[in-house]
Amino acid sequence: MKYQGINLENVKLSNRSSILLLLNNNGAMSRKDIAETVGLTAASVTLICSELMEEGIIVELGEAAEEKRAGRKKILVDINPEYRNVLCIAVESDTTYIAVTDMKGNMLCNCSLPTDKHTKPEQFFRNVTDECQRLFWKNNIVREKLLGAAVTIPGSVDRKRGISLNTYSIWTESIPVADLIKKDLGLQVVVENNLKAYAQTEVYFGLGRTVSNLFILKWGPGVGASIIIDGKIYQGSNKMAGEIGHMTAVKDGRSCNCGRKGCLEAYVSTKAIADDVQAELDRTDENADKLERDENIEKIIDNKIDMLAFNLKNSISILDSKNVVLIGYMFEIPGYMERFIKAYKEYDPLVSDDFFVKTDLRVNREHTEGLAVFLNEAFLTA
Ligand SMILES: [Zn+2]
Structure with missing residues (x-):
């Protein structure tokens, strides 16, 4: 099993982030396989996994079937899909899609609104956050359960500052998207170009x-x-x-x-x-x-x-x-x-x-390509 995806941003990851990204990428694994893949000792992987389990971020899944026959127990761990939810906002030139997913990308609820390029961006993103509030309320999504939000948008993006620099087909001015969403919803917000977000998903979950x-x-x-x-x-x-x-x-x-x-x-x-x-x-x-x-x-x-x-x-x-x-x-x-x-x-x-x-990849249909970007960001600082 080759360890991929994590060299994406050329960042030195903490051991904790490495393990989470590995699970995110590969799905359930045994502690032994994790240790071999990320190059840590079995003892440190066991220790980190215990911490992550205590926090509810990962869960044990039981024994791997093929190992049972050999008479050796091999317990798998995986990211707990129910740990938290992530809000994905995908701004496309005609429609803006809003979805709440679990940690595994399963969509819990969604809605959409037209992307109105004649509305000033500040007002448009207020309309978006109003729709988000309505969606949370209708589907009993509690704020505490939300880990954060990812906004994907066409054109050039300053990801570090959370600013859309120019969407070309929608607005031409730069928009402090992360600040606008954060102000209304009080969430950590990551902003990325929609195609780069999609590519990141492809690197983690798909052909990449x-x-x-x-x-x-x-x-x-x-x-x-x-x-x-x-x-x-x-x-x-x-x-x-x-x-x-x-x-x-x-x-x-x-x-x-x-x-x-x-x-x-x-x-x-x-x-x-x-x-x-x-x-x-x-x-x-x-x-x-x-x-x-x-x-x-x-x-x-x-x-x-x-x-x-x-x-x-x-x-x-x-x-x-x-x-x-x-x-x-x-x-x-x-x-x-x-x-x-x-x-x-x-x-x-x-x-x-x-x-x-x-x-x-279902993210293409469901417009949840922001999830991979958000998880990458969240895990990098885990
Ligand atoms: Zn052109």
């Missing part, structure tokens, strides 16, 4: 456990990527790495939210596609040949898919990733993923069928 070079592509209201190199999320010198949506797709092309022209996102985001399809519908009147109109719309969509595939192919040529993980609303539309892979193969016929991976 076995594959150390990954490209995560998100296609939806925004277009973005997260790059995992040698098991670490690659940040870039301005924390802007992976902004595939802002690769230039057309010289002197459409204006983009980022202030530049011709960015990929200005052509292939959900809104850009919807606008172009609408323009086609407006162009042809109701009496037009329906078949021809449908064909034209499919051509528009094929063209968008081709643009995205072209830019991904060039990114992969530079990065040489082992796999590409496809996430986001657009890949959920029946047939779109297959069409995308077909378009990609026109640029690289040699690519193997298992190169593309559709994620089965």
